[in-house]
Amino acid sequence: MVAEEFNLSGKNALVAAYGRFWAKYVAAALAEAGADVAVATKSPKKLEEAVGEVKRLGRKAVAIPTDVTQSSQVSKMVEQAVAELGGIDILVNAFDLEFAKPLMEVTEDEWQRLVDINLTSVFRCCQAVGKHMLPRKKGRIINVISCLSERGVANYTAYSAAMGGVLQLTKTLALEWALEGITVNGVGTGWFAEADTTGVEGESLLLRFLPMKRYGHPREIGSLVVYLASDTTDFVTGMFMTVDGAAMAHP
Amino acid sequence: MVSGKHRLEGKVAIITGGGTGLGKVMALTLAKAGADIVVAGRRVPPIEQTAKEVRDLGRRALAIPTDVADSEQCNRLIERTLSEMGRIDILINNAGGGGRGERRPIQDMTDEVWHDVMDRNVSGTFYCCRAVAKHFLAQKSGKVINVASGFGLRGGRDNYPYCATKAGIILLTRSLALSWARDNIQINTIAPGLIDVSEWQPELRPPPDETVRRTSFMPTGRTGIPEDIAYLALFLASDASDYITGALFAAEGGTFAGGYAPVRHAPIIALEEE
Numbered sequence: 001m002v003a004e005e006f007n008l009s010g011k012n013a014l015v016a017a018y019g020r021f022w023a024k025y026v027a028a029a030l031a032e033a034g035a036d037v038a039v040a041t042k043s044p045k046k047l048e049e050a051v052g053e054v055k056r057l058g059r060k061a062v063a064i065p066t067d068v069t070q071s072s073q074v075s076k077m078v079e080q081a082v083a084e085l086g087g088i089d090i091l092v093n094a095f096d097l098e099f100a101k102p103l104m105e106v107t108e109d110e111w112q113r114l115v116d117i118n119l120t121s122v123f124r125c126c127q128a129v130g131k132h133m134l135p136r137k138k139g140r141i142i143n144v145i146s147c148l149s150e151r152g153v154a155n156y157t158a159y160s161a162a163m164g165g166v167l168q169l170t171k172t173l174a175l176e177w178a179l180e181g182i183t184v185n186g187v188g189t190g191w192f193a194e195a196d197t198t199g200v201e202g203e204s205l206l207l208r209f210l211p212m213k214r215y216g217h218p219r220e221i222g223s224l225v226v227y228l229a230s231d232t233t234d235f236v237t238g239m240f241m242t243v244d245g246a247a248m249a250h251p
Numbered sequence: 252m253v254s255g256k257h258r259l260e261g262k263v264a265i266i267t268g269g270g271t272g273l274g275k276v277m278a279l280t281l282a283k284a285g286a287d288i289v290v291a292g293r294r295v296p297p298i299e300q301t302a303k304e305v306r307d308l309g310r311r312a313l314a315i316p317t318d319v320a321d322s323e324q325c326n327r328l329i330e331r332t333l334s335e336m337g338r339i340d341i342l343i344n345n346a347g348g349g350g351r352g353e354r355r356p357i358q359d360m361t362d363e364v365w366h367d368v369m370d371r372n373v374s375g376t377f378y379c380c381r382a383v384a385k386h387f388l389a390q391k392s393g394k395v396i397n398v399a400s401g402f403g404l405r406g407g408r409d410n411y412p413y414c415a416t417k418a419g420i421i422l423l424t425r426s427l428a429l430s431w432a433r434d435n436i437q438i439n440t441i442a443p444g445l446i447d448v449s450e451w452q453p454e455l456r457p458p459p460d461e462t463v464r465r466t467s468f469m470p471t472g473r474t475g476i477p478e479d480i481a482y483l484a485l486f487l488a489s490d491a492s493d494y495i496t497g498a499l500f501a502a503e504g505g506t507f508a509g510g511y512a513p514v515r516h517a518p519i520i521a522l523e524e525e
Contacts, residue, residue: 003257003258003284003485003489005257005482005485006257006486170508171508172508174470174505174508175470175505175508176517178470178471178472178504178505178514179471179472179514211428211429211432211433211496211497212432212433212494212496213432213433216494220493220494223256223257223486223491223492224486224491224492224495226491227482227486227491232478232482233482233502234479235444235471235473235475235476235479235502235503235504236479236483236501236502236503237470237471237504237505237508238470238505238507238508239500239501239503239507239508241498241500242495242498243494243495244494244495244498245432245494245496246425246428246429246432246496246497246498248497248498249425249428249429249496249497249498
C-alpha cells in the first residue's frame with residue numbers, strides 16, 4: 001500500500017496527453033496510488049494502453065478520445081470526466097510532441113502547430129478544468145514539462161520555446177490561483193526512453209554526457225506526480241521539480 | 252509498485268539538528284514512515300526528547316550529542332550510528348543557523364560571527380557528507396538530504412553570511428550528486444520557505460504584526476508549517492526518488508514562482524491589436 005500521506009484513494013484524476021509516452025505511465029502511477037483515472041488523448045492506441053493500465057490496477061478508468069487542440073473537445077472532455085468520475089481532483093497535462101529542425105527550415109505552420117499542441121493545449125485544459133475546480137476551491141494541476149523549458153538544444157527552438165511557455169504558464173497560474181486552493185506545479189523531465197539503456201556505453205553522444213549514463217524510464221516520473229497530486233502538497237505551488245538524473249545539475 | 256517505495260521500514264536515518272523545530276518534525280515524519288532514527292544536536296534534552304517520541308512511535312531511536320561544526324564529532328556520529336544501529340541509509344543535514352541573529356552591516360561583521368555561520372552551515376554539511384561517504388559507497392546506496400533555503404538563490408539584506416552558506420550547500424550538493432551519480436547515492440537539497448515553527452518552539456513565535464506583515468507577501472497567504480517540508484524530506488528519503496539527484500526542491504508557498512510580492516498583485520492590461 002501507499003504510505004498514508006501519499007494515498008490517492010477516493011480522488012479522481014484526468015490525464016490529458018498528446019505526443020510521447022507519458023499518458024500510460026502517469027495514469028498507471030495515479031491508479032496505483034488509488035485514484036480513479038480518466039485519460040484523454042487523440043491516438044486510439046495510446047488511449048487504450050493507458051486505460052488498460054488503470055483497469056489492470058483495479059481502478060475505475062474512463063477513456064475520452066480527445067484532440068486537445070480543439071476547444072470544444074476539451075470542454076466536452078472535462079464535462080465527461082466530471083460526469084463519469086463524479087469530479088476532478090487532479091489534472092495532469094502531458095503534451096509532449098517532439099520536433100527539431102534548423103530554424104531556417106521551420107515553416108510558420110510547423111511552428112504554430114507545435115506551439116498549439118504543446119503550449120496552448122495547457123491553457124485550454126487549465127481553463128476548462130478551472131471552471132470545475134475554482135468553485136470547489138480545491139485542485140491539483142500537474143504539467144509535464146521538458147527540462148528544455150530552461151535549457152536549449154540546437155534545432156529545438158520551437159519545442160524549447162513552447163516548453164518555456166508551459167513553465168511560465170505554470171508559475172503564473174500558480175500565483176493567480178494561490179488563494180483558490182489550487183496548486184499548479186511542473187514535473188521536469190530530463191532525457192527519457194522506454195528502452196533500457198543501462199550499461200549501453202557510448203550509445204549516443206548525449207548518453208555519454210548524462211551523469212547517470214542512462215536515460216530515465218518514463219515510469220520514473222510517476223512517484224513525483226503522485227507526490228504532487230497528494231494532500232501533502234498544499235504549500236507546494238509554482239514549482240518545477242525535476243526527474244532528470246542530475247542532468248540539470250550538470251554545468 | 253509506487254506504494255511500498257514510500258515506506259522506510261528497516262532503514263536508519265540520521266537527522267542533525269533533530270531536537271527542535273523542522274528537524275524534529277522531519278525525524279518524527281520519517282519514523283512514522285517506518286525508519287529508525289538517530290537524532291543529533293548540540294543540546295542533550297531536546298534530542299533525548301525527540302528520541303523518546305520516536306520510541307513512542309514504536310521505532311528504535313538514539314540521541315547522539317553532536318556539534319556539526321566539529322569534524323571529529325561528525326565522524327563519531329557516523330561511527331556510533333553504525334556500531335549501535337547497524338546501518339545508515341539516510342542522512343539529513345539540517346543543523347545550522349544564522350538566519351536572523353547574525354544580520355548586520357558588513358562593515359560591522361566580525362571574523363568570529365562569519366566563521367561561526369560558515370562552520371555550522373557549510374562545513375557541518377561537508378563534515379557529515381565526508382564522514383558518511385565511505386559507508387554509502389561501500390553499501391552502494393544512500394540518501395543525503397541537505398537543508399538549504401531560498402536564500403541560497405536570492406539575496407537578503409544584510410543576510411550575506413547565511414545566503415552564502417546556503418548557496419554553498421546547494422552547490423556542494425550538486426557537485427556530490429555528480430561524484431556519486433553512478434554509485435546509487437542520491438543527494439538533494441530541500442529549501443524550506445518561511446516556516447513558522449512556533450508550535451514546536453514557542454520562544455520563536457513572532458509578534459502578531461510581524462506575522463501579518465510576512466503573510467501579506469506570501470503568494471499562498473500563509474507561512475509554512477514544518478510538516479510542509481517534512482513530507483518533501485520523506486519523499487526524497489524514500490526509494491520513490493531513486494532517479495532524483497542533484498536537485499533542489501522547495502516547499503515555499505509559491506514564492507519561487509514570483510518572488511515575494513504583495514498578495515493579490517494582479518494588474519489588468521487589455522490586449523490591443525494593431
